[in-house]
Amino acid sequence: MIEVHDLTIRYDDKAVFRAESALFEEGKISAVIGRNGSGKSTLLKALSGQKMYSGSVKIDGKECAELRPMERARKVAYLPQILKSANMDVRTLAEHGRYPYHGSFRRPTEEDRACVEKALMITGMKALEEKNLGQLSGGERQRAYLALVIAQNSSMILLDEPTSFLDHMYREDFFAILQELKKAGKGIVMVCHDLEQSFAYSDRIFLMEDGVLHSGMTAAGLSGEEDLLRRNFGVVLKPSEDSGSLYPFVMKR
Amino acid sequence: MKQYGKHMRLRSLSFAVSVLLAVALFSGCGSAPAAGDGGGNRPSSVGTEERVIALSKSNAELWVLAGGSLVATSDDAAEIEGLNRDVQFLGDMDHVSLEAVTALDPDRLIVFSTDPAQKALGEAASEIGIPVSYTNIDSFADYEEVMTEFTDATGRKDLYEKNVSEVKERIAQVREKAGEGGKGKTYLLLHISATKSKAEKNDYFASEIFNDLGLENIAADESAFNELSMEAILSADPDYIFVVPRGDEAKAIAGFEEIFVSDPAWNTLSAVKNGKYMLLSKDLFGLKPNDRWGEAYEEAYRLIFSDEEGS
């Protein structure tokens, strides 16, 4: 669980981001949506302790900035948008997810091995575990990196635009994996460009507008914020014909 | 699991090798100095020295002049008279293998203190307990000092008499004969080789000889002569120009003539016009003359004063 209170992030003495309060829970998928440059990635970096901030970001009740990096990494996993293709195989990549547990000096334990195994199974990368990252397609690489953060076995997983380089089918696969993680009790926070999928798969939607985070709402809750949606994305919400749940509908200008 | 066990064996094996290497690294540094202490700088008592290695012709000659015998020397010393028949040659004087030196178990190693390669060899040798003597002869006084040490070691006072005291006496005679005759005359001493010529200052042993005879070295503290140029020579216009060839004599002279003598200005120099441009013998003025130091003084005297006596 990550609690945010009076959070301000500065860049060159200029406040680029503010949030009064927000709560990212376990067992839920939270989507952060907003226009380019609205500060979504900055938020994830602050939540994972990679950006200086003022105010409070509490991870399981402890102030994020006060946690030691390895301890923090056991609670929060973070995956940036750009993923490098390094010269290593998939299994080795996933094994790095256990770094916060054994560090540089201890040998991996049985538990470490089990977590890596599980992460490879969940992401379906078991069959490709000996492949070099350079040999993988974009979607496969994305899943390989997802195996890394799953092996990290943290209660919260932060993903920065995890699907932006994937085609539609890969995205569906990817969200299926996220659903499974959610069922296992993980809290997922993702920055997402795809409004449709954000609405379809997430439990909470956080809208960012000009560096201000609006607190999380359900899809239904957002239906009252039509102005906001239209302003930022040019969409309106309509109930889908088969399930009755709301999804964004692009308006012609 | 079987597979895994094999990994572990291989892994522990390579680990063991690394550990061994690390242990070897550490123990090597620990034990080596202890072994070195035994050798120390053993005091050299009179008459007991037998196994001496002198590197370079000049050093070998000094030791032989002091009545010592050599077990080994460098290749350039081959022509020295009085070497024992079984002497070993260790190659070029600047590239002698410390292992070859150590294998001969010397009681004394003689090297130049001014030659960087020899100095380094000397330092490395003394670290492993080989006593080292450094020589640096720039003047007759230096020669006297080294010979005192060496004849003390060999116990040959008679040779000190013959090779130092008598030589000193000859020098005194020449200086007396010269008196004030050379006063007011200037000279330029050039060390020439096929590629580069250099004006010698007063730290060169042959300059000292001419200075002793009353002449004045125009290059003594004149920075203009650091890079020898025709202009510098012309403006100083010395009374004498002495030239000592280095390396191959014919090539050295040819090289010098091509650059300087062929210059029309050369013939305007008073030294040249008066026939005071003279080639010096390499044996006496190029290399340290050691026991022939007296001869060098006599030769210098002859060159400077001969035609005055004749006229």
Next chain:
Amino acid sequence: MKKDHKTKLLLSLILVGAVSWALFAGNGSISPGEILSALFGYGDRVKKVIVFQLRIPRVLAASAAGAALSVSGYLLQKDLDNTLASPGILGINNGAGLFVLLYAWFFPYRYGGKCIAAFLGALLVTAFLYLLTAWTGMSKSSVVLSGVAVSALCLSLVDVIISLKPETVADRVAFQIGGFASLNISSVYFAVPLIAAGLVFAVLTAPSLDLMLLGDEVASGLGLNVRRQRICHIVCAAMLSGAAVSMCGIVGFLGLIVPNVVRIFHHGKSRGGIVSCILLGAAFLLICDTLGRILVFPYELPCGLFLSMIGAPFLVWMLAVKKKRLGIR
């Protein structure tokens, strides 16, 4: 995995072979049999001196320097994310060499500080390049080119010092090419423990190198203090090459060749890569040195000569053929 361990076993055997060869290689003054008996404490004093105070320190120095330069190259390549980086090419060795000479100029006969001076020189060049990269965000090839420029500058200053003060260096050629002929035992005592410490540090912290391969953001997301680690590694690389240079002069190319050869057969984690670098680098320099020692006995060829003969074509080959695979932009 399995293949990896076999390679390491093979490398260990090669090193053991190289060590034995260097130890026993005959040159007339002492026979292998005499060396063996001296090793076990028999034989006369001279043979023992040769074995314990000449051969073994030299084997130690050559293998330690080989391992140090190789690992230094490996660390730099990973840290700067550039396979062309090496202590030789970036001018770190020349920087160390320059400071060794400066030290010899101002404090002759004190070998202890030589190692520290070399370390400072290496560190100065490395820090300069690191900051240059960090501030200007220049491309990989620009970093290498700036390294080449710094290298040339240091080398010309080395030339100036040797011309002005020839007594600072025993053998100009050996110092500039790199070799152990005028090896000073005191410098071995200072440099070898420093190298051992550096190697242990590199092996222990190797996993962080793997994390950094994934990019700074992923690495720090995994709880690694990326900046601190990177600086530690760069300091370690500078220390290793500085200590090596204080013993054997400016040995080039080793830090480039060995890590890249290791890269060809080793695709796993960095710890294995570093161990391979240690084993291969030590064996390689030892073989070069032994060759130089026995080929033209009683003369010696500086081992850097062999390295340059192998290294220069290797560099050209890397640039020409492997351009794409090595990701040089």
